[in-house]
Amino acid sequence: MNDYRTERDSMGDVHVPASAYYGAQTQRAVDNFPISGWRLPDAMISAMGMVKHACGVANRDLGKLTGSGMNPLNDVQVDAMLAAAEEIADGKLRDQFPVDVFQTGSGTSSNMNVNEVISNRAIEIAGGDRTLAEKAIHPNDHVNMGQSTNDTFPTAIHVATAVQIHTALIPALTRLHASLAAKAKAWDKVMKIGRTHLMDATPLRLGQEFGGFARQIELSIRRAEVARDAVLELPVGGTAVGSGINTHPEFGGRVADALAQRTGIAFVEAVNHFEANAQRDALVQTHGELKCIAQTLFNLSNNIRWLGSGPRCGFYEVQLPSRQPGSSIMPGKVNPVMCESLMQLAARVIGNDGVMTVSGAAGGNFQLNIMMPVMAHTVLESILLLSSGSNAFIEFCVDEMEANEESCNQAVEQSLSMCTSLNPLIGYSEAAKLAKEAFKTGQTIRELCLEKKILPEETLREALDPWKMTEPHE
Incomplete structure (x- = not known):
């Protein structure tokens, strides 16, 4: 048993890997949920670190951590706890979060995973012995002070979602809009034939067609902003059922303010904590906007795929960049692979919306939704796919596209x-x-x-x- 140490929770002793920063509750979850091998996304873990740091600051400033309560901390321990939370927010210790996505529906296993890692890492930073079963900086009493999984886990989902939309998706869509708008301007004098119902229609200019595409993405940017703003209310401060038991009245507002200052996103304390704890309607709304963006990207990439079809027996009005050989049997064939990639990921996001809808509607019973880990994984996966897919489409397709004026012109007459x-x-x-x-x-x-x-x-x-x-x- 030299490779293990003993950690303790309310159910008793548990052997965990000696090198692990996590503790007993994390190990129980690892044992209980050998399901998919999927972990919570890095963005979610970072958001949980941000939330824990903001909670620690609020409790420190309110005098709760060093006060006369049970097991008060000294200033060195408080600073160590905040430093440990900051490390998680900064993306460190990623291998210390092994809990499967398909776990307890509130996210308690992952919340305690973060609490335990912060606890043990803080003890280490403060110069203590993290291998001891009794924790000088306790995962529940100190790291989780004034909190419940039921309010901090959905808070972290909201923070991760808004941050990723703000810092990844909106910039990607803005780049895509700019690239399409540049093509629209450059190709404004290229005449071509229009098509409705896939049949010949009246003429238009290739620039006008791409101007329409650019407008689609401009509207998608607005939808992304709506998606971000839908999750600005944070449940933190509601604790177990929304009543705020065991927390200071100012706690939720202070945490929301700290997160807003940190991210530059206008987070606020929830108007009604009973709604905020129990329901995930805001996340469903957010993903609904992401679904709309996904179908726009599917439509855009499919139209460009058709315009590039050929080179001799299709439309070939737009020449797509050659990225890779297209066939294992037909020499010289090149396929619209970037369009196909974007269409596939868009289909995935559209499918993800079903997960979000069912999770929001059926998972929220009384004072708690019990589908939160899969909702976190799903919404963050969708944002990642839309963001990275858009960036790849810009770099490897749209920016390098050329107009084929001869093909455009010859069909008009x-x-x-x-x-x-x-x-x-x-x-x-x-x-x-x-x-x-x-x-x-x-x-x-x-x-x-x-x-x-x-x-x-x-x-x-x-x-x-x-x-x-x-x-x-x-």
């Missing part, structure tokens, strides 16, 4: 929908007859009109000017 501009001159019914006859004879609308002398040549030339068809005019 062939479109039977060119007859649309004749409606004001000869009427819809006569224009429809021309379209059908042109299709039957293989002629263009212009050729057939000239042959039949439908209109004076100058009038026809002006009416069938593709550029004029791309804008309203009197």
Whole structure:
């Protein structure tokens, strides 16, 4: 047993690895949940470190840690506890968080995992012996002071979610918008044919088409901001059921203020702690916005994939960058791999929304939702996929795309929908007859009109000017 030490919780002694900073409750969870091998995302662990640090500061400033209560700490121990929490917030000790995502539904196992790591690491920083069963800096009495898993774990989910949207997703979408807007400007004079129902339609400019794509992402940025702002209310201060038992009345507000100052995000204490503890509606709303962003990215990448199809037997109006060989049997084939990657991850995010919806609706009974670990994992996975997927799509696809003006131009004159501009001159019914006859004879609308002398040549030339068809005019 030299590789193990004994730790103790309310159920008794537990052997844990000698090198581990975590303790008995973490080890019990590791033993109880050998489920998936999935751990809580790093962003969640960092957020839990931030929350614990903010809670420690609030308790210190309120005189709770060094006061006359049970086992008061000295200033050195308080500083050590805050330093240990800061290490977790900064991404250190990541191997000390082994609890599976599919655990107790409140997240108690992970909350205690963090409490135990902070406790033992703080004892070490303060010069004590972390291997002792009796903890001078206790995971419950000190690290978890004024808290319950039921309010701090969802607080950490909100913090992690808002921070990742603010620092990763919104910047990625902003980059994507800028790249698409640049293409729209550069390609404003490239004429092409429009398509509705996958059928030939009237002309437009390639820049106009990409301007529409850019607007989609501009709106996605707004949706990401709504997603971030949906989780600004923090449950901390509600403790077990929302009543705030065993915590100072100012505690929740102080913690929210500290987290707001740290992150630059406008976190606030929950308006109603009973709602904030029990329900995860805000997270469901947040993910609903992420789902909408995902379907936008799916649509965008699929449209670009179609525009790049070819190079000889497709549209080939946009030349996509060649990233890798596309076939194990067809030499020289290159596929739109970045579009396909983005479509797949978007599909995953759309599927994740089902997990969030069910978890929010069915998991919140009375004073607690018991689906929080999987909700944390799911929403943070979606943000990561959307952020990293967008960045890769920009770098390896959008930035390097080129317009194929020849392919764009050559279909314009062939479109039977060119007859649309004749409606004001000869009427819809006569224009429809021309379209059908042109299709039957293989002629263009212009050729057939000239042959039949439908209109004076100058009038026809002006009416069938593709550029004029791309804008309203009197």
